[in-house]
Amino acid sequence: MRGPRRVYLVVLFWISLLVCLTSYLGAGYRAAAAQDALSADTVAPEAVHEVTAHFALRSHPWLSLHHFLYQWACTEDADRRCARRMTVSEKKMLAALPEPDRILWLQAVELYRAVQDRSLLFDDALIQVKSLISEPADSIPANLSDVPLGLGKALEAAMPVYRKHWWDQHRERARQWMRTTAATLRSVEASSVAQLEHVYGGTWPEEPVQVDVTPYANWAGAYTTVRPTHVIIMADGNGGDARDVEVLLHESAHGDFFTQPLKSTLRTAFRAHQAEPPDRLWHSVIFFVSGEVARRTVADRPSEFKPYWAGIDAFVEGERRNEFDALRSTLGALFEGMIERDAAFDALASRLSATSSAGTDAPE
Structure with missing residues (x-):
């Protein structure tokens, strides 16, 4: 019985070795195939x-x-x-x-x-x-x-x-x-x-x-x-400079988490003056605020920093200049801590509503 048993053990050994080798090669092939697929x-x-x-x-x-x-x-x-x-x-x-x-x-x-x-x-x-x-x-x-x-x-x-x-x-x-x-x-x-x-x-x-x-x-x-x-x-x-941060702050502010409460605040402030905010005023606010925050937090020389809006003709000397004049005096005072938020937006609405009414009543 010792002879057949030895033969049986030898055969079992080689079968086990063959199974392990096949499994190893198969795993290697699958890994290579997966890598090829990943590369492709x-x-x-x-x-x-x-x-x-x-x-x-x-x-x-x-x-x-x-x-x-x-x-x-x-x-x-x-x-x-x-x-x-x-x-x-x-x-x-x-x-x-x-x-x-x-x-x-x-x-x-x-x-x-x-x-x-x-x-x-x-x-x-x-x-x-x-x-x-x-x-x-x-x-x-x-x-x-x-x-x-x-x-x-x-x-x-x-x-x-x-x-x-x-x-x-x-x-x-x-x-x-x-x-x-x-x-x-x-x-x-x-x-x-x-x-x-x-x-x-x-x-x-x-x-x-x-x-x-x-x-x-x-x-x-x-x-x-x-x-x-x-x-x-x-x-x-x-x-990494102030302009890059300004653009990121500006773009992020387009999210509903800032745009919706801003628009709501503007509507409330203007209706207190029997008026509606100009259609794109909320965007002008974002331009101004993003530039002001970047100037105050990032710019190496804040007094020399030129915000993005300052390079846009419509804001500097065009049809929307009055908006930025108003923003600088009202929200600018908010940033300086000279006025509270609600009062700043009320002052903004008061100034722009008066400007709009004067323009409407002016003779052609």
């Missing part, structure tokens, strides 16, 4: 992030590609349907691309040319495009086929070309901008947000506001869609 489906390296107490900054490959193609197509639009053109410096690299890449890229650009009469900020279809490709950041969105206007097809075809020629550069530009901007935010955001809440009468949300940093945005360099609040901002320069 992702834009490497992955999206990068910086998170502060109030902002979640992210560089997202699909959103970056979307805005890159949109602005590139705008420069190609002979019909001049785009509102304002941005300079797309990467166009000078086009001739050096391999012909297959160049053909794929120009086909995607052509599809984006068809949407140049649509606004990234106000057009429902383009807002849906942004929403559908926002998640996940590091793989091909499963819903590209649902992306409207044929842009899903354009994005899928263009992504390998983008990955090969531009994504690394754009990602690194965004990484630098986010790193320096997040460092500045961490030192000033608590006091900045407290000032915003006091003026607007709202409360910053518990979750950080989502900010996607892209190589290009809309013509203004940044825009915000709401419900949920989602900021798109162009990585311009090294980041």
Whole structure:
């Protein structure tokens, strides 16, 4: 019996060894296959992030590609349907691309040319495009086929070309901008947000506001869609200065958590003077307040800081100059602690209502 038993044990040993070897090789094959699939489906390296107490900054490959193609197509639009053109410096690299890449890229650009009469900020279809490709950041969105206007097809075809020629550069530009901007935010955001809440009468949300940093945005360099609040901002320069913080504070204020209480406050103040607030006054308030908070919390030389609104002709010497004259004297006094919030908005409404009435009663 010892002989057969020994044979049985030897056979059992080799069977066990074969099973283990097969399992090991199979696991290795599956891991390799998974890695191949990951490489095929992702834009490497992955999206990068910086998170502060109030902002979640992210560089997202699909959103970056979307805005890159949109602005590139705008420069190609002979019909001049785009509102304002941005300079797309990467166009000078086009001739050096391999012909297959160049053909794929120009086909995607052509599809984006068809949407140049649509606004990234106000057009429902383009807002849906942004929403559908926002998640996940590091793989091909499963819903590209649902992306409207044929842009899903354009994005899928263009992504390998983008990955090969531009994504690394754009990602690194965004990484630098986010790193320096997040460092500045961490030192000033608590006091900045407290000032915003006091003026607007709202409360910053518990979750950080989502900010996607892209190589290009809309013509203004940044825009915000709401419900949920989602900021798109162009990585311009090294980041972290007072103007960058001002733009982030401005864009975030477009969220309902600040815009709705601000509009309510303005309505109440103006109705006390038998008037209605001018249609875009709430936006003028956001311009003024964001610049003032950035000047007070970030600017190295506050007296020399030039807020964004000061570069807009309509606010400085055009039809809306009277709004900013009133804002400087009323909300400016609020920032200085010379007047309470309700009194500041009442003074603003009193001044602008009187100006409006005088203009209405004046002879033609």
